[in-house]
Amino acid sequence: MFNLGYxxxxxxxxxxxxxxxxxxADAGNAAAMTNLGILLKERGDEAAAEVWWRRAAAAGSAAAMFNLGYLLEERGDEAxxxxxWRxxxxxxxxxxxSRLGLRLRERQGRAGEKDG
Known part of the structure; x- marks a missing residue:
């Protein structure tokens, strides 16, 4: 079912x-939940995307966890x-x-600006 959807x-x-x-997704396929979230986010339905990504994350999908991090960052919830992302x-x-490495570099850059 997932492959056909893809x-x-x-x-x-x-x-x-x-x-x-x-x-x-209803059968428990975390990859389908993740892709469904992506499809819904692309349509502008962030709330529905978040629901599916949280379900997929609970099922262990690293991709859903990563996407959820980006959604939360877009909303301003960096923590x-x-x-x-962790x-x-x-x-x-x-x-x-990679994203965490970039965040660390951004933080170090901001800290350097404050010190300089």
Whole structure:
């Protein structure tokens, strides 16, 4: 179900893809939950995306944890964003590790500006 949703999304049939992602997500597929969240966020439904990413994160999806971090950062909640990126990094997300490295460098730059 997830793979069919993914193929349909890549073909541009987002409505049908969403249907298959929902079926797979309801069956417990964390990847489908994650992709459903991405699809919904791209449509502008951040609240629904967050719900699916939180469900996927609870199921162990590092990608969902990473995406949730970005959503929270966009809302201005940097502490929670970083917390989710740390969880994603522990779950194996190389993207989250990279993002955390960038955050550390940004912090060091800000600290240097204050000192200089």
């Amino acid at each position: 193929l349909l999304e890549k073909r541009g049939d987002e409505a049908e893809a969403e249907s298959w992602y929902r079926r797979a 929670q964003a970083e917390s989710w 969880r994603a990094a522990k779950a194996g997300s190389t993207f989250a590790k």
